[in-house]
Amino acid sequence: MxxxxxxxxxxxxxxxxxxxxxxxxxxxxxxxxxxxxxxxxxxxxxxxxxxxxxxxxxxxxxxxxxxxxxxxxxxxxxxxxxxxxxxxxxxxxxxxxxxxxxxxxxxxxxxxxxxxxxxxxxxxxxxxxxxxxxxxxxxxxxxDGKNLKRWTNPDPVGTGPFTLTRFAPQQVTLGARTDYWGGRFALKTFKIIPTSGDSVKAQLLRDDVEWALVAWNGAEQEYVAKNPKHHLYQKYATGGAYSLFFNAARAPFDNVHLRRALAMTLPREDIVTTLQRPGTEAGPTGLVDEIYADLILPEYRGKVQKIDVEGARRELALSGFEVRGGKLVKDGKSHSPRLSFNQDFGWDPYANIMVRSWEKHLGIKVKSAGAPGANLFDQQQTGDFDLTIYATGGAGVAGIFSFLSGRAYRPLGEKAAANIGRWKDDATDAAIGRLLGTQDPAVTTSAGHELQKIVAEQVPYSPIYNSYWFMAINARNWSGWPTPENFSYVPFPGLGPDTTLTLLKLKQAGK
Missing domain, CATH: 3.90.76.10 (Dipeptide-binding Protein; Domain 1)
Known part of the structure; x- marks a missing residue:
C-alpha cells in the first residue's frame, strides 16, 4: 500500500x-x-x-x-x-x-x-x-484518432508492469502483469491511497501503509526506533533544488537588484526546519554537492546561504524602488507581489515564513497565494504568478539549467513546459548552447560554471532547499528495499523505471 x-x-x-x-x-x-x-x-x-x-x-x-x-x-x-x-x-x-x-x-x-x-x-x-x-x-x-484534449483514457493500455484493476476516488488498485518484459513480480497488487504528510505517519506506524514520500523530522526516534528491523527512513538526493522563481516577464521582477534583495532575505534555515528537512539549505547554484561536487565552482561548493539584511537593503536601493505602505513603487507605478505555492504539500507555514521575512527586513508586503497543485501548475506554465516555488531538477547539469533556456520561452498566457520564469538572456542561451553542443568535458564544464554564476549573480531563480526524496518504508511484509548506501535505483513511487526496479526486487518478508 x-x-x-x-x-x-x-x-x-x-x-x-x-x-x-x-x-x-x-x-x-x-x-x-x-x-x-x-x-x-x-x-x-x-x-x-x-x-x-x-x-x-x-x-x-x-x-x-x-x-x-x-x-x-x-x-x-x-x-x-x-x-x-x-x-x-x-x-x-x-x-x-x-x-x-x-x-x-x-x-x-x-x-x-x-x-x-x-x-x-x-x-x-x-x-x-x-x-x-x-x-x-x-x-x-x-x-490514433482520439481527441487528446478531451479523452481521459479511462482504461489504459501500456507497456508498463501494471494494469488498472480498480479505480475509486479514494483508492486505486493496480495488478502486476505476468507477461512484463522486465520480469516477474512477487507482489500481485499495488494499492494507492490519497493521504497527507501528517496522516501517513500514523498509517505507517499502524501498518496501514507500507511506502510513502514524507519528510519526517524526528523519524529516527518516532518511527525507526519503534521497529528498527522493519521501519526504514531514507533520503536520496535528486540533484536539484526547490527554488523561488521570479516572473521575469513582468515588472517588477525584471529588475535584478530586486530579485537579489528578495533572495538575500530568504530565511532558508527556518524554512527547512519548518518543512522537517533540517540541514538541506540550498547553495546559490541549485546544484546538490552530493551529486555534482566535482562540477560546482569552489566559491559555491558547500556554501550555505544566510540572510544578509544590509546587502539586501543595498540591492533594494539600487533597484530604484521605494517601499510605501508595503508596496513597491517606482515611476508612478505600484506593485503588490503575490507568492504562489502548493497547498497540497502543506506549504502554508513555509510561505508565511518567507512573507514575514520580506516584510520585516525590507518592508515589502507579499500576499501569500496558495493553490491546489493542479491549479498551481497551470498558473506556473501560463505565467500567471509573481513569485512561485518550483523544483529545478533533471538529467545532469544540462537538465537542471534547462529551466533557463530561451528555446523554452513562451509569452505570458501561453503554456511553458520549462522556463516558467520567462528568462531571456543571450549569455544564458550561449552557455546552454555550448553545454548541449558537445561531449567535450572541458567545454561542458566551462559552460556549467558560467551558468552557475548566472544563477548565483543574476538570480533568475533562487534555490531555497536541496531536493531529496524522503522515503518512509514499512518493511514488515516486503524485503529487498535499496538503501542510500547501496542503490542503483531510487525507491520513489513516481520515477517510473526506478519504481519498477524497486518492486521487481521485493520479496515477501521471511522468504
Missing part, C-alpha cells in the same frame, strides 16, 4: 498522459513507460529503458534508437517503431501536448525496431526529456 501525500484528497480517472488537463490519475508511470531512465545513483546519467541502445551522430542533432524487441502492451500487442514515432510525434502536432518540454523537431521510423529523433541544434545533453513521464510510449492502435 502506497500513501500518496501530494495528490490531494481524491483521485481523478485520467490516464491521458499527454493531455493538457493538470489533474491526472496517480502513478500512471507504472502503466506507461519512457524510452530512457535517469540514473540518480550515477550522476544523473541517461540510460536506456524501452530503447535498447541510443547513439547520436557526430553533429549531435540526430539520435538513433534501437528498440527492445521483447516489449508488449498489456493487451498483448508488440511495441513497434510505429508506436514510438506516433508517441513522440504527439507533442509535435500541437504544443498544447508538449507538457514534458521536448525540443526535438522531428521523429522518423528507420525500420521496424529503429527510430531516429532530430533536433534543430546539437542536443547531446537533452536526452533527459525522453525520460519524462509526460512522454511515454503509447499504443498507436488505441490512441
Amino acid at each position: 502506497f500513501g500518496k501525500t501530494d495528490g490531494g484528497t481524491t483521485f481523478v480517472r485520467n490516464y491521458n498522459m499527454f493531455g493538457p488537463a493538470t489533474q491526472k490519475s496517480p502513478n500512471g508511470e507504472l502503466i506507461y513507460e519512457p524510452l530512457v531512465r535517469i540514473d540518480y545513483s550515477d550522476g544523473g546519467k541517461v540510460k536506456p529503458w524501452l530503447a535498447e541502445s541510443m547513439e547520436f551522430d557526430e553533429a549531435g542533432t540526430t539520435l538513433t534508437m534501437k528498440l527492445r524487441g521483447d516489449v508488449t502492451f498489456s493487451d498483448g500487442k508488440p511495441m513497434t517503431a510505429d508506436d514510438v514515432v506516433f508517441s513522440l510525434g504527439i507533442p509535435l502536432g500541437d504544443p498544447t501536448f508538449n507538457t514534458g518540454g521536448t525540443t526535438y523537431d522531428s521523429v522518423a521510423k528507420k525500420d521496424a525496431s529503429t527510430v531516429t529523433v532530430h533536433w534543430p541544434s546539437p542536443a547531446f545533453s537533452e536526452l533527459g526529456q525522453l525520460a519524462s513521464p509526460q512522454l511515454p510510449v503509447v499504443p498507436k492502435h488505441i490512441w
